[in-house]
């Protein structure tokens with residue numbers, strides 16, 4: 001049996017970094033971990049090929065070769081996924097689909113032979129049996145949420161590792177919190193399920209064995225949800241594993257509760273964590289109450305951010321505007337908060353309602369939902385009819401422009417670096433990356449230092465870092481490079497009207 005695993009093309013989004021990945025000669029941020037996990041279930045006698053369309057082209061020859069196509073997608077990949085599915089139909093190749101897009105919009109893909117609604121670990125073996133028996137079902141879904149200890153080591157060997165900026169592993173699924181806009185709990189539940197320590201180390205050993213020596217994203221939605229396991233078992237084991245492998249660092253997602261636990265932060269830093277994404281959402285207390293983000297309420301969020309950054313962890317922040325309780329001043333409030341916090345990578349999105357969430361149910365009852373859902377919260381379109389009316393979009397776009405204007409952006413990098421305490425650990429550099437990063441540095445100087453409106457501010461930052469914090473120059477330059485992408489995203493929004501799920505123009 002010949003199988004092609006397809007990951008459709010992602011449009012330009014906040015996290016796509018397409019324009020700057022070229023600087024470091026990479027094509028995509030991270031690999032499709034869902035497909036790599038599924039690949040591990042396929043019989044060894046099958047011929048398997050992976051085409052991540054963000055890295056290489058999918059050809060008609062690939063599809064003609066295939067007896068079966070397996071596709072995985074998020075909502076943002078809808079347009080590309082539909083094209084692939086139509087092409088498979090034309091060529092009469094059966095398609096099996098999974099991932100968040102198909103879990104929430106299964107009824108939109110009648111031509112797909114089999115759809116997995118949610119996690120596949122507990123039902124994929126049954127599917128394989130039924131496929132070989134000649135009678136696969138149309139839908140498969142797990143009864144309850146599968147035990148992660150049954151999840152196999154992903155088949156990373158299918159990847160062209162050199163094309164990715166980072167690898168990902170996943171230690172846990174599920175989150176105990178109740179943020180009403182979040183579809184993580186719809187997709188993965190409230191009960192936190194974890195892999196065992198030997199299982200996790202086995203995954204890391206495999207990545208190391210195939211030559212990975214750079215950053216690894218721990219793709220958990222809330223890495224510290226099972227704090228006891230993480231502190232007592234996982235982090236000490238990771239720190240031990242990483243000895244002699246210091247070129248590898250970790251990034252993950254947590255909640256702001258991390259600010260309350262110095263021991264946890266220290267253990268994370270010792271284990272090699274350098275970046276955490278945290279959903280801060282909004283400095284507006286009433287909006288936090290509205291969306292039930294209880295863990296962020298009644299706190300000094302600004303000082304929480306500082307505490308975390310000072311312990312050696314860089315925060316990337318998630319922010320939302322468009323709550324019913326957002327006052328007209330929210331845009332200025334948000335700008336001030338982000339600027340003072342020194343959160344350089346601030347993903348500010350418009351509130352969106354994903355099917356299955358409590359927010360979606362409420363707005364459906366209030367008759368405030370539009371038909372289309374793009375699935376990208378930073379594209380300037382929302383499927384919600386906002387209380388604020390037109391002001392929301394204009395305020396939002398101007399907020400993004402302010403945040404990512406070169407002068408303000410470089411100023412924020414400075415604010416961050418002044419406060420940030422980099423971990424005092426020995427750094428081991430993978431010598432193979434040195435020529436590539438040297439070329440990237442020269443390209444970056446060319447892009448930012450000699451063209452564009454922010455050149456002067458760029459050199460000011462460059463000189464300041466060189467003179468006062470030379471050790472942090474690589475970090476500062478990486479952040480400056482991110483800025484190229486973020487400015488591009490802002491320009492994209494102001495150049496184009498927001499587009500609907502199928503790429504058709506919408507009025508907003």
Ligand code: B12
Nearest residue numbers: 010013014015016033034070072074075098099100119120
């Ligand atoms: C890692 C991650 C990323 C990474 C890597 C993405 C990538 N290349 O896959 C980065 C940071 C780049 C990213 C970006 C984005 N992401 Co993201 N991301 C995640 C995260 C945290 C983990 C995904 C993962 O690796 N899971 C581990 C694997 C093993 O699980 P899985 O993919 O779900 O696969 C299982 C099942 O779904 C099923 N399955 C999946 N595919 C298939 C296929 C077949 C054939 C079968 C049988 C089964 C199957 O089986 C697997 C095993 O059970 C998820 C949240 C989550 N917990 O899933 C969000 C999530 C997928 N991301 C999301 C979003 C919105 C985005 C962005 C649009 C954000 C933005 N505004 O920029 C961008 C878009 C991508 C881009 N390039 O621009 C949403 C998607 C919601 C939706 N309904 O579509 C999620 C669910 C988070 C959320 N709630 O907001 N993301």
Ligand code: SF4
Nearest residue numbers: 175177179182184221
């Ligand atoms: S803490 Fe994060 S993952 Fe958990 S429910 Fe809230 S937004 Fe979702």
